[in-house]
Amino acid sequence: MPAVLPAHHSSASTLVSQADLDILSLLTADVPPISVPTGTAANGARKKANLPRRDTAIDSLLLSAVLAGAGSHTLTRHHFGHGMAPSLTPGAYATCDQSRPSSPARRTQAPPPVKSQQAPRSVRLQAEQAQGANGAPATSPLAESSKTASQAAAATSSSASVSPTTALATSRERLAESSAPTTVSSVSVAKERKRRMSIDPAPISQVLQVASPAHVNYYHGRGLVLNKTAERPQVRCMARTRVPTPHGDIFLHLYHNSTDNKEHLAIVTDPIQLSAEARRNAPKGRREIRSRSLDAVWREGETDMERIVRGAYVGRLHAGEDGQPSAPHTAATYAPDPDAEADILPMVRIHSECFTGETIGSMRCDCGEQLDEAMRRIAEPQRVPTTTTTSTGSSGSQDAQLPTPEASRAPSPGARPSGPLVPGRGVVIYMRQEGRGIGLLEKIRAYNLQDLGHDTVTANLLLGHGADERTYAVSAEILADLGLAGAQAVETSGIRLLTNNPEKVEGLQGEGVRITERVGMVPRDWQCRHSDSPRGAALELDDDEKEYDEWRARQAGVGLLGAATTRGPELEKYLRTKIERMGHMIDIPESE
Numbered sequence: 250m251p252a253v254l255p256a257h258h259s260s261a262s263t264l265v266s267q268a269d270l271d272i273l274s275l276l277t278a279d280v281p282p283i284s285v286p287t288g289t290a291a292n293g294a295r296k297k298a299n300l301p302r303r304d305t306a307i308d309s310l311l312l313s314a315v316l317a318g319a320g321s322h323t324l325t326r327h328h329f330g331h332g333m334a335p336s337l338t339p340g341a342y343a344t345c346d347q348s349r350p351s352s353p354a355r356r357t358q359a360p361p362p363v364k365s366q367q368a369p370r371s372v373r374l375q376a377e378q379a380q381g382a383n384g385a386p387a388t389s390p391l392a393e394s395s396k397t398a399s400q401a402a403a404a405t406s407s408s409a410s411v412s413p414t415t416a417l418a419t420s421r422e423r424l425a426e427s428s429a430p431t432t433v434s435s436v437s438v439a440k441e442r443k444r445r446m447s448i449d450p451a452p453i454s455q456v457l458q459v460a461s462p463a464h465v466n467y468y469h470g471r472g473l474v475l476n477k478t479a480e481r482p483q484v485r486c487m488a489r490t491r492v493p494t495p496h497g498d499i500f501l502h503l504y505h506n507s508t509d510n511k512e513h514l515a516i517v518t519d520p521i522q523l524s525a526e527a528r529r530n531a532p533k534g535r536r537e538i539r540s541r542s543l544d545a546v547w548r549e550g551e552t553d554m555e556r557i558v559r560g561a562y563v564g565r566l567h568a569g570e571d572g573q574p575s576a577p578h579t580a581a582t583y584a585p586d587p588d589a590e591a592d593i594l595p596m597v598r599i600h601s602e603c604f605t606g607e608t609i610g611s612m613r614c615d616c617g618e619q620l621d622e623a624m625r626r627i628a629e630p631q632r633v634p635t636t637t638t639t640s641t642g643s644s645g646s647q648d649a650q651l652p653t654p655e656a657s658r659a660p661s662p663g664a665r666p667s668g669p670l671v672p673g674r675g676v677v678i679y680m681r682q683e684g685r686g687i688g689l690l691e692k693i694r695a696y697n698l699q700d701l702g703h704d705t706v707t708a709n710l711l712l713g714h715g716a717d718e719r720t721y722a723v724s725a726e727i728l729a730d731l732g733l734a735g736a737q738a739v740e741t742s743g744i745r746l747l748t749n750n751p752e753k754v755e756g757l758q759g760e761g762v763r764i765t766e767r768v769g770m771v772p773r774d775w776q777c778r779h780s781d782s783p784r785g786a787a788l789e790l791d792d793d794e795k796e797y798d799e800w801r802a803r804q805a806g807v808g809l810l811g812a813a814t815t816r817g818p819e820l821e822k823y824l825r826t827k828i829e830r831m832g833h834m835i836d837i838p839e840s841e
């Protein structure tokens with residue numbers, strides 16, 4: 250087969266080395282003649298001979314081929330994420346990397362290269378064969394499981410009367426049997442497991458399901474449409490919960506609304522709700538960012554358990570000693586404190602959903618990074634400005650103090666923050682306005698137009714959409730529900746909006762949100778290159794600097810793929826439950 254090279258690639262001969270050609274010929278060589286299959290199964294099917302896979306001899310070469318692309322854009326950070334390039338950036342994306350590369354300024358020597366702990370494949374194959382010959386048991390339960398599964402498959406394939414479905418079921422049963430820790434039969438273990446998982450305190454579950462049925466959208470669900478004709482959209486926080494993140498614990502709020510049938514989210518960073526220490530460190534009189542609609546009484550006679558399950562509690566939940574949940578039941582207060590000390594204003598970002606950027610790490614946009622950066626900036630401790638009005642208790646006409654649209658295009662001059670350092674607070678409103686409101690399907694089609702050379706705006710227009718179809722009424726109502734905007738705002742001094750987009754500023758102002766300051770967002774990659782930045786003074790970063798910057802970005806959790814390793818006690822518990830309650834086939838590490 251001829252090698253496929255672009256016709257215009259005139260310098261191909263100078264770029265392709267002998268090693269590349271060797272790999273190419275291995276990949277394209279005819280498959281060596283196959284020896285005649287050794288027999289037929291009882292059902293008449295030809296038994297597959299125990300032939301080596303065509304790629305077994307070259308898998309290391311394939312890896313080399315991937316690695317040979319280092320420096321070109323064909324090697325992405327995701328290859329590092331999968332441990333495919335440990336030798337290029339030692340430890341950089343290795344999944345167990347907890348070490349912090351020293352800052353280039355302090356670095357004295359490069360860390361040692363990461364070495365594989367695994368024996369070469371040929372050695373492992375020999376060992377496996379020897380083990381098989383001795384009849385010795387496989388060492389890992391997984392290996393044992395796969396062996397038994399293949400034995401089961403072999404047994405079923407030799408029986409002409411067994412249907413494929415039965416064969417699969419039998420193989421699964423044997424698989425389960427092989428991984429059962431005791432001698433109890435696999436079937437009874439499976440039944441016992443199922444029975445245990447279905448144990449649920451019936452009275453509580455019945456009450457909760459009636460009180461807030463999860464399958465019904467509050468405004469759009471069956472028979473529950475409320476006031477759809479109202480001019481302003483209505484929003485209601487349906488549930489809230491604490492989530493640990495790389496930037497500290499946040500409270501995730503899920504909203505229903507009367508305008509669209511989407512579940513928008515509010516990611517609230519408010520450390521005073523989580524610990525007494527954070528409350529002590531915060532200025533006196535700081536009020537919690539809480540949802541009014543969630544905290545309201547939803548029905549006469551609602552129970553503590555109902556409120557706890559939907560998240561309408563104050564403080565932090567802990568498991569009680571008797572296994573029952575407990576939470577402080579002090580009522581949430583929204584009243585302004587006349588003695589409130591000067592404080593920072595809540596920082597807010599209105600973020601639009603981007604599946605590609607946030608979930609699969611697309612590098613067509615910086616949406617994943619922006620979401621992460623917004624959460625980081627909101628959570629980081631900040632200094633209280635000393636020369637602007639920051640009292641949370643101040644009052645006055647909102648309209649009189651709205652910045653003009655022109656002013657909103659530039660970062661507010663504000664005051665140089667020189668006051669005390671206080672815990673950050675704020676919210677990311679995560680709007681399900683994928684593709685700037687055109688939806689994922691249309692965004693994917695727009696990408697194809699972009700590949701033809703059109704920019705993002707023209708691609709939208711060619712598809713018959715506006716450049717940006719987002720609206721901000723629902724976001725404004727969510728901010729109002731959280732006490733950060735609207736007539737009932739406790740934060741009458743306004744919010745600081747994290748955005749570079751003037752339409753967002755104007756859109757929110759048009760909905761009555763008071764924006765006192767616009768805080769710009771510089772892409773992380775550009776932060777390094779910015780001439781004001783000490784690190785960016787030299788536009789060309791050397792390798793050490795690049796490695797250090799990449800490490801910093803990963804620690805911050807850039808995007809999701811290729812980001813820092815997820816760890817923590819809650820993850821441990823999650824994994825354990827999968828193993829212990831759901832039969833996941835993975836060993837808990839010995840150190841545990």
Ligand SMILES: Nc1nc2c(ncn2[C@@H]2O[C@H](COP(=O)(O)OP(=O)(O)OP(=O)(O)O)[C@@H](O)[C@H]2O)c(=O)[nH]1
Pocket residue numbers: 599600601602603604613614616619682683684685686687692695696705709747748749750753770
């Ligand atoms: N139509 C379209 N949408 C895109 C494209 N790339 C990203 N998006 C969407 O653009 C939106 C990103 O918006 P935001 O994160 O709110 O950012 P922004 O409007 O650029 O403004 P900032 O607040 O300054 O970040 C998300 O909904 C993405 O899905 C694209 O190429 N085409």
